[in-house]
Amino acid sequence: MSTPRTLWRGAAVVGALTLALTACSSGGSGGGSSDDSSGSAESGSLLVWAWDNTVEPIAESYMDEHPDVTIDVVNAGTGNDQYTALQNAVAAGSGIPDLAQVEYYAVPQFAIGGALADISGLGASDLEGTYSPGPWSAVHQGDAIYGLPMDSGPMALFYNTTVFEKYGVDVPTTWDEYLDAARALHAADPSVYIANDTGDAGFTTSMIWQAGGHPFQVDGTDVTIDLADAGSQKFADLWQQLIDEDLLAPISSWSDEWYQGLGNGTIASLTIGAWMPGNLEAGVEQASGQWRVAPMPQWEAGASASAENGGSALSVMEASQNKDLAYDFLTYLSNGPGTRIRIDAGGFPATTADLESDAFLGKESEYFGGQKINEVLSQSAADVVEGWQYLPFQVYANSIFNDTVGQAYVSDTSLADGLAAWQEQVTTYGNDQGFTVQ
Amino acid sequence: MTTTAPATTPAARPARPGRGPRLRTPRRHSVDRPRRSGLLTVLTALVCLYSLVPLAWLLINATKSQGDLFTSFGLWFSGNFHLVQNVTDTLTYDDGIFVRWLGNTLLYVVAGAGGATLLAVLGGYGLAKFTFPGKRAVFAVVIGAVAVPGTALAVPTFLMFSRMGLTNTPWAVIIPSLISPFGLYLMWTFAAEAIPTELLEAARVDGAGEARTFAQICLPLLAPGIVTVLLFTMVATWNNYFLPLIMLKDPDWYPLTVGLNAWNAQAATAGGEAIFNLVITGSVLTILPLVVAFLLLQRYWQSGLASGSVKE
Numbered sequence: 130m131s132t133p134r135t136l137w138r139g140a141a142v143v144g145a146l147t148l149a150l151t152a153c154s155s156g157g158s159g160g161g162s163s164d165d166s167s168g169s170a171e172s173g174s175l176l177v178w179a180w181d182n183t184v185e186p187i188a189e190s191y192m193d194e195h196p197d198v199t200i201d202v203v204n205a206g207t208g209n210d211q212y213t214a215l216q217n218a219v220a221a222g223s224g225i226p227d228l229a230q231v232e233y234y235a236v237p238q239f240a241i242g243g244a245l246a247d248i249s250g251l252g253a254s255d256l257e258g259t260y261s262p263g264p265w266s267a268v269h270q271g272d273a274i275y276g277l278p279m280d281s282g283p284m285a286l287f288y289n290t291t292v293f294e295k296y297g298v299d300v301p302t303t304w305d306e307y308l309d310a311a312r313a314l315h316a317a318d319p320s321v322y323i324a325n326d327t328g329d330a331g332f333t334t335s336m337i338w339q340a341g342g343h344p345f346q347v348d349g350t351d352v353t354i355d356l357a358d359a360g361s362q363k364f365a366d367l368w369q370q371l372i373d374e375d376l377l378a379p380i381s382s383w384s385d386e387w388y389q390g391l392g393n394g395t396i397a398s399l400t401i402g403a404w405m406p407g408n409l410e411a412g413v414e415q416a417s418g419q420w421r422v423a424p425m426p427q428w429e430a431g432a433s434a435s436a437e438n439g440g441s442a443l444s445v446m447e448a449s450q451n452k453d454l455a456y457d458f459l460t461y462l463s464n465g466p467g468t469r470i471r472i473d474a475g476g477f478p479a480t481t482a483d484l485e486s487d488a489f490l491g492k493e494s495e496y497f498g499g500q501k502i503n504e505v506l507s508q509s510a511a512d513v514v515e516g517w518q519y520l521p522f523q524v525y526a527n528s529i530f531n532d533t534v535g536q537a538y539v540s541d542t543s544l545a546d547g548l549a550a551w552q553e554q555v556t557t558y559g560n561d562q563g564f565t566v567q
Numbered sequence: 568m569t570t571t572a573p574a575t576t577p578a579a580r581p582a583r584p585g586r587g588p589r590l591r592t593p594r595r596h597s598v599d600r601p602r603r604s605g606l607l608t609v610l611t612a613l614v615c616l617y618s619l620v621p622l623a624w625l626l627i628n629a630t631k632s633q634g635d636l637f638t639s640f641g642l643w644f645s646g647n648f649h650l651v652q653n654v655t656d657t658l659t660y661d662d663g664i665f666v667r668w669l670g671n672t673l674l675y676v677v678a679g680a681g682g683a684t685l686l687a688v689l690g691g692y693g694l695a696k697f698t699f700p701g702k703r704a705v706f707a708v709v710i711g712a713v714a715v716p717g718t719a720l721a722v723p724t725f726l727m728f729s730r731m732g733l734t735n736t737p738w739a740v741i742i743p744s745l746i747s748p749f750g751l752y753l754m755w756t757f758a759a760e761a762i763p764t765e766l767l768e769a770a771r772v773d774g775a776g777e778a779r780t781f782a783q784i785c786l787p788l789l790a791p792g793i794v795t796v797l798l799f800t801m802v803a804t805w806n807n808y809f810l811p812l813i814m815l816k817d818p819d820w821y822p823l824t825v826g827l828n829a830w831n832a833q834a835a836t837a838g839g840e841a842i843f844n845l846v847i848t849g850s851v852l853t854i855l856p857l858v859v860a861f862l863l864l865q866r867y868w869q870s871g872l873a874s875g876s877v878k879e
Binding site: 178180181182203204205206207208210214217218221223224280282383385388389392393402404405407408411412414415439440441 | 637725729730735813816817829835837840
């Protein structure tokens with residue numbers, strides 16, 4: 130959107146006026162309740178936008194405990210679809226929910242645009258230590274807090290043990306071993322690949338994160354981008370070899386071919402966030418019992434570095450007329466009884482109390498052949514490398530990832546050149562948006 | 568099929584000996600015995616296959632469970648007939664939201680396409696049979712409007728509706744659907760052809776009012792055209808995707824198109840539940856009513872297309 134700022138403001142003013150005039154004629158419109166101006170935490174109504182399917186049951190449970198509260202949970206689209214809708218609603222100044230699910234990578238973009246409320250004054254600043262470091266730093270912008278973690282995605286190596294055993298390949302513990310394993314698997318059976326990749330922004334940034342890279346550094350509106358730093362180079366060098374030797378299945382993640390490959394053993398492993406078990410159980414039933422979880426391969430033997438991949442916060446919107454109630458429900462979902470509902474549904478928590486509880490750690494997963502997978506995943510959560518930052522326009526950056534870095538997968542362009550092209554375009558965009566990007 | 572003479576003869580065939588030169592070869596093809604072309608038959612068969620394969624794929628795969636979708640050959644059955652279970656699951660998943668979406672779609676079609684057809688009939692008749700100042704300007708506007716794709720108007724419409732507070736309500740889908748420039752143009756040309764002006768004059772001479780003339784004399788004459796427009800607007804509303812996508816945020820008001828897409832997106836997110844089998848079964852259930860509508864209305868439609876082509 131390249132609308133001049135005055136227009137935006139005009140639209141917002143007109144939107145606010147119409148909102149005031151129509152005053153929530155229909156119960157479903159956003160902006161919170163109109164009948165309850167006091168905004169007490171005991172009565173009122175909330176509109177929540179979330180695509181995660183555990184939010185609805187948590188809202189039901191909350192309403193059982195608070196009979197005077199009505200919470201309307203709406204799936205307004207997944208990821209980008211919802212962000213578009215959210216931006217439209219904010220621009221129009223109407224139909225804005227009280228709370229919205231926002232992935233960690235997108236939090237800075239919405240926060241700096243003024244769409245999200247800073248909840249540090251509502252009590253969130255006292256929650257230090259409640260969450261594992263990755264998600265906790267992700268909802269921060271300086272001292273301001275723009276949401277609370279719903280889940281987290283510390284990374285691990287999910288691998289199909291049946292395939293690895295069949296070809297006598299050891300599970301890799303370092304990235305060098307990973308490369309050897311990729312060669313061995315593909316040589317043993319040309320239809321088998323150690324992983325699939327056609328260029329995935331979230332995966333790439335997480336890999337750079339684990340390698341110790343800090344390509345994005347943000348201080349207010351001053352942004353420094355360096356996608357050729359040591360961490361980025363480590364990743365690019367390794368992955369370039371996998372691409373050059375055709376060791377990656379040319380299948381996009383989340384496509385139906387991907388689910389098929391995960392089921393029939395042609396995609397032998399995934400380096401992905403800790404929320405993956407739920408997706409495997411729901412979408413890849415036929416491979417039940419074949420998958421296992423191991424720590425993420427390391428750049429140095431014996432190290433234990435990890436990164437976050439995916440995961441979402443739930444954020445209170447600045448336009449909400451009922452922030453106290455919204456915050457009350459948010460804490461219920463994020464660090465109250467809601468966490469239990471999420472975990473039972475297969476979600477991966479961000480709360481340290483749950484991550485360290487014996488019940489959680491000792492849970493044997495039938496799908497993973499009885500393995501206590503949470504031991505591996507919890508350890509990964511504790512090992513996340515600190516100090517990572519996303520761009521305040523990461524949603525846009527990720528949307529052009531495939532036009533730039535993605536070229537390395539389909540042409541003679543190298544990953545390093547792709548990253549450079551990405552950096553160039555993102556820098557231009559950032560400067561156009563009023564940031565100072567170097 | 569009538570039987571015809573065996574395969575066509577090569578062109579350069581020597582004349583049969585012992586006969587004088589033929590002045591005219593007898594016509595071997597007629598309306599009853601059309602000329603046959605192997606090439607055209609093959610081409611037509613290919614196009615036919617091309618159109619039917621996706622439909623066949625959809626029907627075949629609606630009978631498979633999610634696991635079988637990925638493990639069996641796409642264009643044949645898996646041996647495990649899962650259709651009944653799929654249909655049951657589709658109708659009951661997420662508290663039966665699919666049925667709600669079907670109801671929404673029907674509402675949008677009845678109100679939107681029905682309204683669009685009504686307006687097109689009234690407008691087309693008026694423009695065809697009455698003269699008034701500014702008629703040419705109206706004609707220019709309508710023709711211009713036909714050229715504007717609805718998708719291009721969706722975003723401005725959204726901004727306008729959001730200021731009026733109409734977004735996220737059924738009105739946001741129904742009101743834009745009421746306007747069908749193409750339907751209006753079709754009715755206009757059809758009415759101009761189908762209703763002889765002398766008939767209107769006769770009716771007026773006999774003392775019938777305009778409303779009665781329209782209802783009792785013109786409407787029956789317009790029936791084929793009305794059905795054609797109804798079919799067009801119905802298909803357009805039934806398949807409308809982009810407009811409801813940006814207008815509606817509440818799944819309770821989704822039409823089937825947007826709802827199925829939301830289901831499909833579930834597979835592409837952390838913590839989402841992949842339900843490919845329900846997406847496919849839902850798609851089959853979505854196209855069934857359209858197929859039925861076409862089969863039922865086909866007679867009228869065909870007569871509408873051919874009307875006026877032969878002087879009787």
